[in-house]
Each structure stands twice: as structure tokens, then as C-alpha cells.
Amino acid sequence: AQKITQTQPGMFVQEKEAVTLDCTYDTSDPSYGLFWYKQPSSGEMIFLIYQGSYDQQNATEGRYSLNFQKARKSANLVISASQLGDSAMYFCAMREANTGNQFYFGTGTSLTVIP
Amino acid sequence: DTGVSQNPRHKITKRGQNVTFRCDPISEHNRLYWYRQTLGQGPEFLTYFQNEAQLEKSRLLSDRFSAERPKGSFSTLEIQRTEQGDSAMYLCASSFPLGGGGETQYFGPGTRLLVL
Numbered sequence: 001a002q003k004i005t006q007t008q009p010g011m012f013v014q015e016k017e018a019v020t021l022d023c024t025y026d027t028s029d030p031s032y033g034l035f036w037y038k039q040p041s042s043g044e045m046i047f048l049i050y051q052g053s054y055d056q057q058n059a060t061e062g063r064y065s066l067n068f069q070k071a072r073k074s075a076n077l078v079i080s081a082s083q084l085g086d087s088a089m090y091f092c093a094m095r096e097a098n099t100g101n102q103f104y105f106g107t108g109t110s111l112t113v114i115p
Numbered sequence: 116d117t118g119v120s121q122n123p124r125h126k127i128t129k130r131g132q133n134v135t136f137r138c139d140p141i142s143e144h145n146r147l148y149w150y151r152q153t154l155g156q157g158p159e160f161l162t163y164f165q166n167e168a169q170l171e172k173s174r175l176l177s178d179r180f181s182a183e184r185p186k187g188s189f190s191t192l193e194i195q196r197t198e199q200g201d202s203a204m205y206l207c208a209s210s211f212p213l214g215g216g217g218e219t220q221y222f223g224p225g226t227r228l229l230v231l
Contacts, residue, residue, distance in 0.1 A: 004157075033218065043204060045158070045222035091157050095218060101171055103148070103208075103220060105157030 002026065004092050006106035013082045014114050020067070021077040021109045023092030031097035034075040036066065039089040039108070048090075051075060082113045117141055119223035121207050127229045128197055135193045136226045140209030147190050148220060149182055150206040151175065158206055164190060197230045204228075 005024045013019035025034065036048040051059045051066045059066040067076040079086055092106045120139045128134050140147050145166050150158035161180070163171040166187035176182075179197075184190040194201055204227050208220035 035219065037222075042224070043227070044224045045206065045208070047219055047221060050219055093157075101146070101148075101163050101165075101218075102160045102173075103158075105159070107155070107157050 002106075003104035004094055004106035006092055006109050008109045009107075010110045010112070012112050012114055013079075013086075015084060016081055018078060018080045019082055019111065021079070021090050021092075021111065023075045023077065023106060025073050025075060025092070025094050027073075027094065027096055029096040029098050033095045033097070034066070034068070035093040035095070035103070036064070036075075036077045037091045037093060037105075038086075039091060041088070045091070049077070079111075084113050084115060087111060087113045119207060119209050119221055121205075121223040121226050123226060124224060125227050125229075127231065129231050130197055130199060132197055133193065133195045134197055134228065135191055136205055136207075136228075138190045138192070138207030138209075138223060140189070140207070141221060142188075144209035144211045144221075145187065146210045146212060146218070147184055148208045148210070149190070149192050150208065152204040152206055152225070153202075161192075194228075197228075199230045202228055202230045 032053045034051045038046045049061045049064045051068045063080045065078045089108045091108045095103050122137045147164045149161040152158045162182050164184040179195045182192045204225045206225045207223045210218045210220045212218050
């Protein structure tokens with residue numbers, strides 16, 4: 001089974017609007033971390049936001065917030081007030097605290113911000 | 116600049132040749148990871164070091180691949196007898212462990228390999 005599933009290969013959003021990128025995960029480890037990374041066309045992976053499995057509140061970092069629904073095993077990224085520079089690939093990732101040190105990545109969502 | 120650096124950024128080689136990539140992590144990070152990323156996919160884990168010890172290797176890492184981190188600082192990834200299927204972006208990341216899955220990796224710019 002896939003550890004991380006991103007079902008939206010491509011998304012479009014109007015500049016200044018909000019957009020939600022979906023991510024679901026699969027783990028039996030009670031302690032895990034969830035991450036979102038942005039990968040522009042230049043190729044470098046840029047860390048955006050982190051959510052721990054025991055965190056009570058949804059993580060926020062500037063215009064990024066993580067909609068963490070533990071029972072549904074989903075960790076959707078919300079980008080508010082989209083900017084042209086947000087156009088990139090976005091990857092959801094997970095690390096399980098007790099079952100090794102691998103980070104598992106999804107297949108990514110390509111976001112295009114339309115002016 | 117104190118980020119993760121990788122060299123070279125691009126490498127074109129002929130099938131059957133050996134190639135070596137270098138990664139310099141963030142200086143205070145004791146963990147270092149190598150990933151491979153092909154077009155349209157997310158990064159796939161290859162191997163992981165804590166200090167100089169290679170603690171985990173993926174089944175993706177065939178015997179043609181070897182990685183070292185001799186003094187717990189920089190790391191090298193060597194691919195021997197390259198094949199066209201090795202063409203990919205090779206990403207390095209470093210991190211410092213926190214508890215409860217809270218380890219955040221910081222990635223380098225990657226080395227893009229093309230095997231002709």
C-alpha cells in the first residue's frame with residue numbers, strides 16, 4: 001500500500017485565491033510527522049510546513065496551513081492568497097518515528113497560479 | 116550560504132561509465148539522506164547516514180551504487196557501470212533529529228544525471 005497518496009496530479013488557482021492540495025497517508029505507527037515540500041522548476045525541494053501526529057492544533061506557516069484530520073489520515077495543504085511564485089510541484093511526505101528513518105513522499109501535485 | 120550543496124549540478128555520461136556525486140550537508144546536521152527522483156515522481160529513498168555510519172539502505176540501491184560519509188561530514192554517492200535507467204535527479208538532504216517524527220530535512224539542489 002502507498003504510504004502517501006496525492007490524488008491531484010494538477011491544480012489551477014486564480015491569483016489571490018486560496019487552494020487546497022490533498023494528501024492522505026497510511027501508517028500504523030502512532031508517532032509520525034507529516035511534511036509538505038515545494039519543488040519549483042529549478043528542482044530544489046523547499047520545506048514548507050510540518051505537523052506532528054500528537055500536535056493538537058493545525059500547523060501554520062505564513063500563507064501555508066495544514067488541515068490535519070487524524071481520523072481520516074489526511075494532511076491537506078492550504079495555500080491562502082496564491083501568488084504567481086507559488087506555481088510549482090508540491091509533495092506531501094511522512095516519517096514514522098518508530099519504524100526506521102525513511103521519509104515517504106507522494107507523487108506530487110503540480111500547482112499553476114493563473115494571473 | 117549554510118544550506119545543503121551538491122556537486123556537480125548536472126552530469127552527462129555514457130552507459131558503462133562510473134560517476135560520483137558529492138553532497139555537503141548543513142554543518143550541524145548529523146543525518147544525511149540520498150534520494151532518487153525520476154520525472155513525474157516524488158523522491159525515492161536510497162540510503163541514510165547518521166554521522167559516518169550508513170544505517171539504512173533501500174532495496175532500490177543495487178550493488179552498483181555505493182555511498183560513503185567518511186568523516187561524518189560530506190557524503191559521496193558513486194554509481195558504477197551506469198545504465199540508462201539510472202538517469203534521474205539525485206537529491207541529498209540533511210537533518211538534525213528531534214523527537215516524535217519531528218525531523219525536518221533540508222534538501223540540496225540535486226544532481227541531474229543523464230546516461231546516454
